[in-house]
Amino acid sequence: MHPRPNTAFSVCRKLSNDDGLRRLRRYARKGGKRRQGAQGFIPNSRLGGHHDTHIRTRSVTDLTELGIKAIREGVKAGDFTAREVAEAFNASVAGAEKLNAFITATPEKALASADAVDADRAAGKALGSMAGVPLGIKDLFATEGVQTSAASHILEGFTPQYESTVSRKLWEAGAGMLGKVNLDQFAMGSSNESSYFGEVVSPWRKQGSDAKLAPGGSSGGSSAAVAARLAPAATGTDTGGSIRQPAAFTGITGIKPTYGRCSRWGIVAFASSLDQAGPMAKDVTDCAIMLEAMAGFDPKDSTSLDMPVPNWEAALSADLKGKKVGIPKEYRMDGLSADVAKAWDDGVQWLKDAGAEVVEISLPHTKYALASYYIIAPAEASSNLARYDGVRYGLRDLPEGANLQDMYAATRAAGFGDEVKRRILIGTYVLSAGFYDAYYNQAQKVRTLIQRDFTNAFEQCDVILAPTAPTAAFALGEKTGDPLEMYMGDVFSVPASLAGLPAMSVPSGLNAEGLPLGLQIIGKPFDEQGVLNAGLALEERAGFTAKPQKWW
Amino acid sequence: MSNYRIQGATGEWEVVIGLEVHAQVTSEAKLFSSSSTSFGAEPNTQVSLIDAAMPGMLPVPNQECIRQAVRTGMAINAQINKYSRFDRKNYFYADLPQGYQISQLYHPIVGEGELLIEADEKAGLPEDKVIGIERIHVEQDAGKLMHDQHPTMSYVDLNRCGVALMEIVSRPDMTSPAEAGAYLAKLRSILRYVGSCDGNMDQGSMRADVNVSVRRPGEPFGTRTETKNVNSVRFVMQVVEVEARRQVELIEDGGTVVQETRLFDPTSGTTRSMRSKEDAHDYRYFPDPDLLPVELDDAFLQECKASLPELPDAKRARYVETLGLTAYNARELTAEVETFARFETLLAETAKALGKDEAKLATQVANWSLSVAPGVLKSLGEEADPAHSTAEAQAKILKMQDAGEISGGQAKEIYEIVLKTGRDPEEVADAEGLKQVSDTGAIEAKIDEVLAANQDKVEQYRGGKDKLFGFFVGQTMKATQGKANPQVVNEILKQKLG
Structure with missing residues (x-):
């Protein structure tokens, strides 16, 4: 990464105009080269602009337009205080109840972290990589002293005495917490409709419609919050696509790193061999910054990768010369919508434009991925969720005269939603005596074959380009009647999860109905850099600047 | 082969015994958490977030427990598996916070080994015998339920929950109560030599599940029952005896032995049914996705080997x-x-x-x-x-x-x-004057007195009555109040008596 002259950020009234900022972004992305701000615009830090005269009057919406990097640089330069940022986002959160993106708002936490950053800055102390950035935290991460519900009734009111490793690292990097964002119950779902605390409504609407759309899932609160400018970024977790698919549905960027990059310690487990935390943010650079803060070896997680965390942000480069991009032919399947196919074609062109060579690859076992995933993930979940039994914490339903078994039954019947129960039943079934070999073992074999597919493919290419999801966002309620149809939506995201590979979704544009689409980059194990770089190349060429019209 | 037989009404029966011994691994910390393992602490004072299975908690294997299991395996000349892994055994119970026990079903850390029980005629063991050991695996202990603290509720103590156990599974090679007892005693001895288990059976550090079946000599194995948590060598022998006899009587009365889990009541000296195979849980074992396989390298194995004492x-x-x-x-x-x-x-x-x-x-x-x-x-x-x-x-x-x-x-x-x-x-x-007199002069004087007082006996001795030598020794010892050195007394007497 080239050195920056002075990364100060400033905001003036002129830029508080959304249009201006958008134009500015578009300008910056053109040609894949970062340039100085020009034509009277006061540069956004991500453009590498120099400090300029600025006017210290601005409205709240100004600050909520900013991403991680812009906030960090602005706080550092003194263009605004971390407290001002926190206040702006707190206000957004408070004003967006219709979206139901937050289960618990913690404005006081956001302010306290911000004040600490401001105090550090005043004292001349070095600021962390996320200094002054308030975040939405998926309500699957244990947060000390703040309810951690996994969007379930069974954990309603559960307040951990411990902090997840990932959130702790974020606080150590100077971030603050706006609140706990909504999700599918126990991260099981692709639409955020399985939350006990109600569905999240996407800030996006189809053109000319006010039908409520799904923000994706399971990190639907995260995606909605970032898309609606309630948070500059949010944590997500991805088991079969739960970061990438909601990012695609809401026009934001999200990356699931290599399995093991982020500690799972303190994250309510869904499927241990698949769960990975990752950032959901406005752009690739912000994802790089935030992932760096989240990742790292954790001796408390046996599956954590004992590898140094690269400086992804510093090594970002959209120059793909010499890189090969694989296009998996098996992903061109029935059910792929025309607009998604078109977006994929655009992506191919953009990556060529960035200097990459595009090659066709084969991932022959793709068609078995969903079946394998929907055996392995429920199997692990059925066991992981056994601890919610009403004995030690969370909900306890103890009917009159009930014995232990009755208590289990009543508690779990009342505490888990339908989708969670469905997966516990599936998981219990596939692990049962007599079915284990036919289902679980077979699924594990398929998983190995899928991993091998990727290993073979990566002998021919450096990254893989695919759609994130087969369609744009669907309407809330549209698929709840047919779980299988809902599961089908994970068809492009699940293979990378089964193989433990880093994968990200980058917005590519809007479809004919005005809804965002996402493109997915899948990389080699540990090569988050390759994924981020290809993502950046897409981002610069896509010039995606659309944002939902505020209706909430 | 033991000649132990049960005399039934219809003839002789052999008994076949296999033991599954649970031995608590000696270590400061639990198998997957850093909580203390010491015995006798106040309830729920040795419980970590992991032991209590709080949301998002993850197990991290305690290397010392792995090391102790490997050393134990080496002490029974067993195959040490360089690759092993942990599986989840799923079932609901209030003493099991995770809803599963982390154990090793598919790939145990220790494979085939053996143990020698020595001949001991008095104990009913006519000759040395080698008992096969099928495997040793490592697993978590459960907590403890207390049913006597409240009229309608049970209390849970999680102190033991997550403590490392070795499950040592024998082959069905024992054929008498004496062999079962000797096997358990020998195993306990080896564990204590190795230092991998303190062997305190009264504190529950070691307990045995006793599998017993009976058959007519030469016939195939009969149906076995498993009597759980027997906590002394004596009780194990007793369980074999009463359970074998119960089975023989049952069969001879026209009944059939059902495969079931039984409990031993030391007070009455009987076993009773706990649950039959039909009620057995489907444990839905599968590899624990929170844990990586345990892979042991040669350096580690050498270190384990070198640390073993003389067995x-x-x-x-x-x-x-x-x-x-x-x-x-x-x-x-x-x-x-x-x-x-x-x-x-x-x-x-x-x-x-x-x-x-x-x-x-x-x-x-x-x-x-x-x-x-x-x-x-x-x-x-x-x-x-x-x-x-x-x-x-x-x-x-x-x-x-x-x-x-x-x-x-x-x-x-x-x-x-x-x-x-x-x-x-x-x-x-x-x-205290507790010394022998070895002063030859003093002893000689006393001997002279003895001989003078017993001239007739001196004559008889010299006449060939050798047995009287002991009499002179006794008299001399008496004269010296037992303090004379018998060796010196002997020598002087021999001289004097010619």
């Missing part, structure tokens, strides 16, 4: 071959860690005090250690302070005895005083 069989052989002890003494001395440790310390101390080779003193020290010293200790009861029984003090006694300064009886008397008071043995011998 009971090797020690016993050395005692016989190098120290010249009897097989009985060797077995007695090597059975318990404390016994051989005391013996070896005392032997070394005595050899040092006397400047003699250990082999020359071993029998004397063994006799002292196995019969003399325990006898004195026992007779004194609470008057004795075992802390006074130092190797140094005992070596001094043995040294005086070896030098002929004190007799065997005096040695006991001195030891008694030492045990009661902690005084120095040499000082006791002097001050």
Whole structure:
């Protein structure tokens, strides 16, 4: 990464105009080269602009337009205080109840972290990589002293005495917490409709419609919050696509790193061999910054990768010369919508434009991925969720005269939603005596074959380009009647999860109905850099600047 | 082959026994958490977030527990599996916070091994026998439910929850209560030598599930029952006896043995059904996705091997071959860690005090250690302070005895005083007059008196009645109040009597 002259950020009234900022972004992305701000615009830090005269009057919406990097640089330069940022986002959160993106708002936490950053800055102390950035935290991460519900009734009111490793690292990097964002119950779902605390409504609407759309899932609160400018970024977790698919549905960027990059310690487990935390943010650079803060070896997680965390942000480069991009032919399947196919074609062109060579690859076992995933993930979940039994914490339903078994039954019947129960039943079934070999073992074999597919493919290419999801966002309620149809939506995201590979979704544009689409980059194990770089190349060429019209 | 048979109404029956022994691994911390494992703490004071299965908690294997299991495997000459992994055994119970026990079903850390039980005629073991051990795997213990604290509720104590256990599974190679008892005793001894389990059966550190079936001699295995959590060698033997007899009576009365889990009631000395196979859980075992496979490298295995002490069989052989002890003494001395440790310390101390080779003193020290010293200790009861029984003090006694300064009886008397008071043995011998008279002049004078007083007997002796020699020795000892050195007495008497 080239050195920056002075990364100060400033905001003036002129830029508080959304249009201006958008134009500015578009300008910056053109040609894949970062340039100085020009034509009277006061540069956004991500453009590498120099400090300029600025006017210290601005409205709240100004600050909520900013991403991680812009906030960090602005706080550092003194263009605004971390407290001002926190206040702006707190206000957004408070004003967006219709979206139901937050289960618990913690404005006081956001302010306290911000004040600490401001105090550090005043004292001349070095600021962390996320200094002054308030975040939405998926309500699957244990947060000390703040309810951690996994969007379930069974954990309603559960307040951990411990902090997840990932959130702790974020606080150590100077971030603050706006609140706990909504999700599918126990991260099981692709639409955020399985939350006990109600569905999240996407800030996006189809053109000319006010039908409520799904923000994706399971990190639907995260995606909605970032898309609606309630948070500059949010944590997500991805088991079969739960970061990438909601990012695609809401026009934001999200990356699931290599399995093991982020500690799972303190994250309510869904499927241990698949769960990975990752950032959901406005752009690739912000994802790089935030992932760096989240990742790292954790001796408390046996599956954590004992590898140094690269400086992804510093090594970002959209120059793909010499890189090969694989296009998996098996992903061109029935059910792929025309607009998604078109977006994929655009992506191919953009990556060529960035200097990459595009090659066709084969991932022959793709068609078995969903079946394998929907055996392995429920199997692990059925066991992981056994601890919610009403004995030690969370909900306890103890009917009159009930014995232990009755208590289990009543508690779990009342505490888990339908989708969670469905997966516990599936998981219990596939692990049962007599079915284990036919289902679980077979699924594990398929998983190995899928991993091998990727290993073979990566002998021919450096990254893989695919759609994130087969369609744009669907309407809330549209698929709840047919779980299988809902599961089908994970068809492009699940293979990378089964193989433990880093994968990200980058917005590519809007479809004919005005809804965002996402493109997915899948990389080699540990090569988050390759994924981020290809993502950046897409981002610069896509010039995606659309944002939902505020209706909430 | 044991000749143990049950005499039924319709003929003879053989019994077939296999043991699954759960041994708590000696380690500071639990298998997957850093909580303490010490016994007897207040309920729920040794519980980490992991043990309580709080949301988002993850297990991290305790290397020491792995090491102890490997060392134990090596001590039974077992196959050590360089690749093993943990599986989840899923079932709901209030003492199992995770809703699953982390165990090893598919790939245990230790494979086939064996254990020798020695012949012991008196114990009903006519000859040495090798018992096969199928496997050792490592797993978590569960917590404890207390049903007597509240009229309608049960209380849960999670202190034990997550403590590392080794499950040591024998082959169905035992055919008598004596063999089952000897197997368990020997296994306990090995574990304690290795230091991988303290073997405190009364504290639950070791307990056995006893699998018993019966058959007519020469016929295939019968249906087995499993009696759970039997916590002493004696009870294991008792379970085999009563359960085998129950099965024989059942079959002879026209019934069939059902495969089931049973419980032993030590008070009544009977077993009763706990649950039958039909109610058995489907444990839905699958590899624990929170844990990576355990892969052991050669350096680790070498370190484990090098850390093993001399084991009971090797020690016993050395005692016989190098120290010249009897097989009985060797077995007695090597059975318990404390016994051989005391013996070896005392032997070394005595050899040092006397400047003699250990082999020359071993029998004397063994006799002292196995019969003399325990006898004195026992007779004194609470008057004795075992802390006074130092190797140094005992070596001094043995040294005086070896030098002929004190007799065997005096040695006991001195030891008694030492045990009661902690005084120095040499000082006791002097001050209390507990020394033999070896002064030939004094002894000679007494002998002259004895001979003069018994002229008739002297004549008879000289006339060929050799047996009277003992009479003269006795009279002399009596005249010296037992203090004369018998050896000196013998020599002078022989001289004088010609």
